[in-house]
Amino acid sequence: MNYKICAGIVLYNPEIELLKKNVEVLYKQVEEILLYDNGSDNILKVIEAFSNYENITIKNGIKNKGIAHALNEILEWADSKNYEWVLTMDQDSICSKSIIKEYSEYLNSDKVALICPFVLNNGKVTFEEYKKMNLPKSSEITDPVKCITSACLTNVKITKKLKGFNDSLFIDCVDIDLNCKVLEAGYRIIQVNTTYMIQQMGKGIEIPLFDKLQRITGADIFKRAKVVATYSNMRLYYHSRNSRYIRKTYKQHGRQTSALFIFAYYTYFSIFYPHDRSRIKMWKAMIAGFMDYKIIKKG
Known part of the structure; x- marks a missing residue:
């Protein structure tokens, strides 16, 4: 057909x-x-x-x-x-x-x-x-x-x-x-x-340590972590805001939108983002997004 x-x-x-x-x-x-x-x-x-x-x-x-x-x-x-x-x-x-x-x-x-x-x-x-x-x-x-x-x-x-x-x-x-x-x-x-x-999601930065660990262990977590995509602070705001909205709206929202996973994800960003990025501004954007989730209307 x-x-x-x-x-x-x-x-x-x-x-x-x-x-x-x-x-x-x-x-x-x-x-x-x-x-x-x-x-x-x-x-x-x-x-x-x-x-x-x-x-x-x-x-x-x-x-x-x-x-x-x-x-x-x-x-x-x-x-x-x-x-x-x-x-x-x-x-x-x-x-x-x-x-x-x-x-x-x-x-x-x-x-x-x-x-x-x-x-x-x-x-x-x-x-x-x-x-x-x-x-x-x-x-x-x-x-x-x-x-x-x-x-x-x-x-x-x-x-x-x-x-x-x-x-x-x-x-x-x-x-x-x-x-x-x-x-x-x-x-x-x-x-x-x-x-x-x-x-290609954002500008990827390779993390040699995780690449080596992935080659040695074959673990999926290192495969995912060996390249970190870098986003603007505004993009981090939307990700934080919208992922919380997803958590609050749907029962089966997936592990990667859970609060614990998101916190670990942002901590990972804080460690591996370029050194010239302001971590204070990054976290301010993510916290602002976290607080603003209620402004989203259900589609």
Whole structure:
């Protein structure tokens, strides 16, 4: 059975050449692509780069209203064109050339809401390591933290039924919020391990000690810790605020949004972030976010 599938990429001051690579991989796999711009300074360069492409629509959002708002715009666009599934992408992520083909086996169930790939993130797992893994063909996702927005094939009808993405979150935990709603409503999230997506989360800094320990022990915790992504203080504010909102809103929110995990995570940042970053300002931002969670409206 053939399904109508499109893709949407959220843009914010994208690196044009990297965005071109992203689009080229998707272009032959889906029927149409929407580039939704969140108020980029280089929007004219984006328009110039893709003006000669058929089946690519560029929508200028003028103002940055956040990733959740942009994803809802993509969702509404897909629905208006009667697409059943939309692949949501970050501007700096690159997916497999056969991702839609690999996903297509899982589209028949009316209970599947989201389909995601194996994620190669910040060099924590290399492509060579991924190919050597003895992974099952697919996995059922029950932890809402384990499925991210980028390269996620989203069932348009189900997602709209669940009121889409929560605009109030702006950025961070937007995908976790949707995943919680999906799982609480009794729908399924499938991870297809036969396909992948390469993602860069922030500027990664390698920690040689953890890299060595991971090689010696093979422990997953060192694999995750050997590269730390560095975020702005504002991004840390949103992460702190939104992760607490997730904890307070959903019973099954996942271990990585628990208070203990988040505290350990921020302590890890404090130790391994660049020395020129003010730890006082970092913690002020995170504490402010922690206190502000009540301003978020339930989506």
